[in-house]
Amino acid sequence: MIIRLESSSLIPSITMAEFEVQTNNKISSQTNSVFSSDYCKELYVPSIDNIKDEPCVDDVRSFQYKDSVASCTGEPPKDKWQALLIILLIQGLATTLPWNMFINAQSYFQDYKLMTTSNSTDMERHYQSSFMSYVTICSMIPSVLLSVINVFITNSKMASPMRMIVAKLVMLILLAVTIALATVDTSEYVVTFFIVTMVIIVFTNGASAIYTNCLFGIGSILPRRFITAVISGTNMAGVLTSISSIVSIAISSNATTSALLYFSSTIFIVAIALITNKIFHRLPLYVHCTNKIKIKPEKQSPRSQPWKIFKKIWTVCFNMWLTVVVTIMNFPNVASQVKRISIPIDDVYWTPIFCFLNYNIFNVMGSVPIKWTVWPGPKRMWIVVLIRTLILGPFFILNNYLPEERVLPAYLANDYAFIFAVSILGLTNTYLINNYYIYTPSLLDEDDVAVGGMIVNIFMFLGMLSGGLLSMFTHPLITYAW
Template sequence: MEPPKDKWNFVLLIFVVHGIGTLMPWNMFITAKSYFVDYKLSDNTNSTSSTTYASNFLQYHNFAAQIPNVVFNWLNIFVNLGGDLTKRIVFSILLELALFILTVILAMVDSSNWPGVFFWTTMVTVVLLNMAGGVYQNTIYGMVATHPFKYTGAVVLGSNICGLFVSILSIVSNSIFTSKRTAAIYYFITAMVVLLACFDTFFALPLNKFYRYNQLSRNSVDEEKKFKGSSVPYWAIFKKISLQLYNVFCTFFVTLAIFPSVHSDIKASSNNFIIQDPGLFTSVTCFLTFNLFAMLGSLTTSWVQWPGPKYLFVPVTLRIVFIPLFLYCNYLPLNVDRKLPVLISNEWAYWLIAIIMSWSSGYLSSLAMMYAPEKVEPKYQVKAGMFAAAMLITGIFAGILFSFLNPYLVA
């Protein structure tokens, strides 16, 4: 019989939605920096503790988010966390929904008299969100690995759409509502709506013939029941896909070493650029540019897959040059007396470099994630997809750690 087709790209679109959902908690909290720092933890009460929490919010958030994300991504490969693949996704989404309800409640109440309680409650929320997010993300990449590789690209595309979506959502909510409290409430409620869409569409997948065919034909159904403990050749799988794992790690390492830490601190060198406002300059040339072109890079893989798996490491490795290129732009980190000369002072040149970096991040990461499961036998593709997802978040974490060195490299 002829294999069933994905009518109207129904399954493909569902995986795009889940790609958005996997990074929703991270993007929602990191983009809401102004809400946490300038509103909830501001020094309006002249509280020293509020100022301390506000000034260190992003540092605490990054560690509270990335450490459990990395740990639970890797644990999910080797340990049965919450049952089979379906139960893991269901429990993860439900936990994230509950935590966003708590976040909305915290936005509704006046916490000015207890900033410490609010801060640490938020940090615990971030830890739990990213524990659930680590399992959710890792499991989704495992499940999609049994499908043609463009479906893995759909999840990566969704992840990149998420950043753009949240950036626009933040701008719109703050433009419509004059109250930061009201803007934050509707902002976080939108995240709940997206997660509910992920929850609902997930249960629609088993009803689709194309999805069932790929799950059954690749021997992935009840995979956790078939392979017990050491019977899964983890090391053999890791070695077979090691080149693609390097590609995933290196791509995200370079990207997060630059964005947003260096990228957002690059200032205009003259008053002649088309964007005059300093805040708008950063919003457009950094956040909007990265999210838009990373999304377009992921989308490009729908039509072009070059280079192939054997030579993908070449452009991936060459991307390391972006680190010194951005440092030689007009990068002015806060409270740092820059001594490294600015060699790229032209704003158009900087913007072009930013566009290439962003597009290549989306394009190369999608290719690497797509190629990884194809290197192993069909019955091991779920585990291969999980390894790739774990390496993705490990690259992000390593890039964030490296980014702390950037101010010292220019001082």
């Protein structure tokens, strides 16, 4: 530290001796010596008009900080080669892969690993018939709990990129265990296999929930087209897993070989998402948007913030919840067990093509109209959600759902009506969910957008949990002698 005097006289109220004493006292009182910013400020207060100082370490850092502030107050940089958009699409793709992997492998689990015989116990039969409902419940309970925890431990402005990396590593490990189980003969341990599978589903989807929650929080601070890319990626996961399932069935009639091919493709995509995770954090547009959030002062304590944010967006959260309840109540548990009547196709392909692939294709297409219009607005959205609930809610139960067991008449049993209803279910699901994520930032202050996106995401998981619980009552509903 160099001090230069510009004049031969000091301030009249202080002598050089007194100044030296004060300086020595200040130096000895600082825990970080000359590297403390407080020291740098206090040392020059007595002679601010007469003394100039050379920059200390913190001065240099402050200059760099001012430069970064200036860089994020101007025009946002361009997304060169659409790199950020593509990477976020991949990240979104990996978020729902575990969920889609398990539901699209319904035949592998129910008809092969959990296959029952005349010697099977009632418990084994129950686990087989209710497998999809258990998958939904075991997926959504940890998803809801960990999403809520993630909101409250997250900085009030930003989501944690490091949690995304750890979550994906956990997903990769558990998916590898699932592949290993596919090679083991578990016919003598059906109940044990079922329990182990459910444990894997719990932890895999718990990790996926943290990953998804952070990703939507990050996407919420970016321009609108990026959150749309994330949602499109989550929907494309279903298409890829459906195609992978169909191809694996076509390549090999052996259930074990098909499962290995199918599960391996999922691991491959999650690995790519893990590799690209670090890249998008360094892209100029992402850095610009995050710096713009970081430089703003906190307006309220993080602990009180989530509840205050929720009060501003509770209508969006409710619509999100009800939309997803109707979807998950019918898909995949009910829709996947609707049997064909007259369409000429092998039964082994009926559900993979006209249920899973059909739903997932229209689920992706639901993002397309968002480019031109966002309708009908946050105040009137409940009308659309209510109409959708009244029409699609009971439709699949009244279709050709479990015809061998049902007592309730199948009033709407028709193959083409079923295919059309599945298409509308997927199309409206994505379109409405896209709208909710777009409406949320318009109802919040800029600093609250990231946490707001996480809260809306929690209600999506709550809707999935509620829909999964309701789907467990569909079987006794149609088999009850009314």
